[in-house]
Each structure stands twice: as C-alpha cells, then as structure tokens.
Amino acid sequence: MYLWLTLLHAFGIIATQAAPTATGFSKLCKDITLTGSWLVANCPDNNGASIQSSVYLPSKISNSDGNLVWSVDGQYQGTCITCSITSDGILHCTCWKAQGHTRDATINLEEHIAVYNGHLLSDLKGTPQPPSSSSPISMPSDLSWTFNYGDTSTYTPGSSLSALGATEAPGCTDYTVVEHGNPQPCLTERVPFSSTVDYIAFGGGKMTAAGGAWDVKVYDNLDCTGTPLGTITEFGTCKVFEKTALALQVLPKWNADV
Structure with missing residues (x-):
C-alpha cells in the first residue's frame, strides 16, 4: 500500500494542491480594450461573477528589432506606437527597427495571458496564483x-x-x-x-x-x-x-x- 502511494506521488498522480486553471480570455471575456499600455477586460470568475482586471503589457513584452516578443520588463512602449488590440487577443503596433525604419508588428497575447478565476494574469514568470479576493476599486479613466x-x-x-x-x-x-x-x-x-x-x-x-x-x-x-x-x-x-x-x-x- 505504501509503495503504491509512493509511486503515485513520484509520477505526480496525486497532487497536494491543484494548479490554477487557465482559460483563454478572447472568447470568455467582455469589453476587451487596450487602455494606454494596459490590457483590460471583464471576465467571469468560477462562480460566474464578472471581474474587471488588467495586465500591464510593457512588463511582459519587448521590441526586438521591430518584432514584438515576450520578455520580462521588456518596455516595448518606448519604441512602438499606434498600438491596438483585436477581439481575438492580438496586439498590433508599429515598432521601430534598429536601422531607424518602422514595421508592423503583432503578438498573440493569449500565448502568455489567460483568465484565472476571473483575473487576467500572465504566466511569463511561472504559473500565477489568482488573488483570494477581488479589489473593490475600479480602474480609473485617467491613469x-x-x-x-x-x-x-x-x-x-x-x-x-x-x-x-x-x-x-x-x-x-x-x-x-x-x-x-x-x-x-x-x-x-x-x-x-x-x-x-x-x-x-x-x-x-x-x-x-x-x-x-x-x-x-x-x-x-x-x-x-x-x-x-x-x-x-x-x-x-x-x-x-x-x-x-x-x-x-x-x-x-x-x-x-x-
């Protein structure tokens, strides 16, 4: 019996704590917008209640010679302009290249951003843990x-x-x-x-x-x-x-x- 339990633990069949479930935001959430450099949306939590949350994209994305790439503290906004987001979660920007020219760049935000119990969170630094409660404060119109x-x-x-x-x-x-x-x-x-x-x-x-x-x-x-x-x-x-x-x-x- 003990040997069997040991083998189950060794192969990860028994989990001490279930990992948070990630869900794509583009089809699940409403009012998806790009506010300044913030991805903002209203998403349902596990009980169906709507939560407004946001992700600060410059801390996740960089401009690599005119290409938008995932990078911790990338600060893409310093060298990219006229950014927008489509309903399927694609970020579009015009970004400067090293030679001084610009090019149209895109990145699929759902590659590293998902909904965890109603909250938009990035897994760029590992599996995120959603907050135990939602903030009662709304994102202001003037940031x-x-x-x-x-x-x-x-x-x-x-x-x-x-x-x-x-x-x-x-x-x-x-x-x-x-x-x-x-x-x-x-x-x-x-x-x-x-x-x-x-x-x-x-x-x-x-x-x-x-x-x-x-x-x-x-x-x-x-x-x-x-x-x-x-x-x-x-x-x-x-x-x-x-x-x-x-x-x-x-x-x-x-x-x-x-």
Whole structure:
C-alpha cells in the first residue's frame, strides 16, 4: 500500500494542491480594450461573477528589432506606437527597427495571458496564483500621475543616510516625475550630469493623481525592500517623511498584473 502511494506521488498522480486553471480570455471575456499600455477586460470568475482586471503589457513584452516578443520588463512602449488590440487577443503596433525604419508588428497575447478565476494574469514568470479576493476599486479613466520631490539632496550608495541630516518642511517643488499610467515597482532617480553614481534623496513628496487609485510608498533603500518608510494616502498635499527617502513605489489598487 505504501509503495503504491509512493509511486503515485513520484509520477505526480496525486497532487497536494491543484494548479490554477487557465482559460483563454478572447472568447470568455467582455469589453476587451487596450487602455494606454494596459490590457483590460471583464471576465467571469468560477462562480460566474464578472471581474474587471488588467495586465500591464510593457512588463511582459519587448521590441526586438521591430518584432514584438515576450520578455520580462521588456518596455516595448518606448519604441512602438499606434498600438491596438483585436477581439481575438492580438496586439498590433508599429515598432521601430534598429536601422531607424518602422514595421508592423503583432503578438498573440493569449500565448502568455489567460483568465484565472476571473483575473487576467500572465504566466511569463511561472504559473500565477489568482488573488483570494477581488479589489473593490475600479480602474480609473485617467491613469496619469505626478510626483513632486521636496527637500532633495545627493546620496552616494554605501554612505550613511543620516549624514544628510534631518528632513525639513519641503515645498515639494525640487524635482517632478510625470507618468501617463505607468506603475513604478521601485523608482530611483540618478543625479543628472553627475560624474559618479549618485541618487536623489528626498525628505518629502507630493502625489497628484486624478483617478486616485494608486498605492504610493517610499523607502529608505534603493531596492524598495523591507518596511516602507512611509505611505502617501492624501494626494495633492506635500508630505514630510520621518527620515530621508531614496525610492518611490507606485502600484495600482485595482485588479492588476504589473
């Protein structure tokens, strides 16, 4: 008996946990659109309830000499224009080639994006695990956001942040980042025109977003690891941090695979 069970486990016949079921989105989902660089659709979950979810395509696709190919953090949108999506899940773009010319490029999004219990998710990094619950926040019509840095200084990696001194009440007008719907898992800013590898440190910041559906955190390291230094929940107001920050994280609050 035990030998038989051992053989069953060895050949994968007994699974300790069933893998999530993937379903093609083009025939299952409704309202499939390309919003900026986001694939968006309304898809039914396992109970039949409709869920709006999205996938940030630049983190999955790149432009390889005028061809759209699957690539982690590919950032195709920087060298491709006039993109659209067809009802069968094909992304069409005009992409620049190395020689300076453009060509029409396509990629079948269903090769690596599917529906998992109502959520659009990519398997580019392995089989995804759908969230246990759906976000109550809808994707806003205006995805743009702006972050204004305040009380800025220069930080050299390896040096002590405490050497920069205590943060002061900033005007949040020193430096500005403008994004048109792009998430930032960990944004750091290099000091421009510097002969060394230095970064902008900041003691305060102001987040502005018309849609408001962004989760904004700051970190006192360059990798956005560990406990955040602070969270910005009140948009449009200049906030002073307890300590000097080095990195900014801006992620969507709606159902999104970034």
